[in-house]
Amino acid sequence: MAAPRGIDDTLIALADPTRRAILQRLSRGEARVTELAAPFAISLNAVSKHIRMLERAQLVRRRVQGREHVLSFNPKPFDAAAAWMQAQRHAWTARLDALDALLKEEDRTGKS
Amino acid sequence: MAAPRGIDDTLIALADPTRRAILQRLSRGEARVTELAAPFAISLNAVSKHIRMLERAQLVRRRVQGREHVLSFNPKPFDAAAAWMQAQRHAWTARLDALDALLKEEDRTGKS
C-alpha cells in the first residue's frame, strides 16, 4: 500500500504529453535522440531535456554508441506506478462504497 | 488508448506526497481544510494551495458550509488515470515481449 520509491519522478515524467509520446515510440523499439525528436515541433534541445527527465525517472535507458545515443524503454517504474494506482483505486473505492452504504443505512433506520 | 483528457493535471496532482496523503485522508470521509492540514508540518496556507491543485485536477470537491469548507474525494479522474496506465502497461509490455521474441528468433536462426 505504501507508494513505491521514486513514484514522484515517475508521475511527473508521465504528466507531459511529449514525454508520453516518446515512451510510446520507444515501446516500439530503441531509437536515437534525433529520431525521437523528429515528430515534434520543438527544438532538439527541448527533446534532449525531456529524455533526461525520463532517465531520471528510470523510464528510459541510454546506450552510447559512437556519436549516437540509443534510448530504450524500461517498463519497471511504469509498472510499479500502475500497480500502486490500481491498489489505491481498489482501497479507496471500497472505503467510499462503505461510507455510502453507512449513510444509506443511517437514512433507512432514521438516525440523524 | 488515447490518454484521458486532464491526465496531465491528474498525474501532477498525484506526484506529491502531501497531496497523496490528503487524498488518502479524504478516502476515509469528508474533512475541513484545518482538519486536513493538522497532520502536516507546513502552514495552513500551503495545504490550502495543495487542495486548490487537487480541485484543479477535479480529484477533490468543495462544499462551503458557513465559514467551513468541506472537502470530499472524487475518484473519477483517478480511476481514469489508473485505467489508462493499465491499458498502456499491457500494450507496451506486449510490444516489448514481441520485440524480445523477434530478437531471440533472429538469434536462433542465425540471422545477423
Place this chain on the structure above:
DNA sequence: GTTATATTCAACCTTATGGTTGATTATTTC
C-alpha cells in the same frame, strides 16, 4: 585534415511549484 553529424552544455527567458508571512473576508460565538 576538414567537414558534417549527433548530442550535450551553458545561458537565458517565462511560468509554475511549494513554501513563507501578513492582511483580508466571512462567519460564529460570547
Place this chain on the structure above:
DNA sequence: GAAATAATCAACCATAAGGTTGAATATAAC
C-alpha cells in the same frame, strides 16, 4: 458589537519546468 475562528488573498522567495539560441564536444565521413 467585540472577539475568536475558518479560510482565502496578496506579496514574496527559491527552485524547477519547458522552452529558446548559440557554443562546445565527440565521432564519422569524405
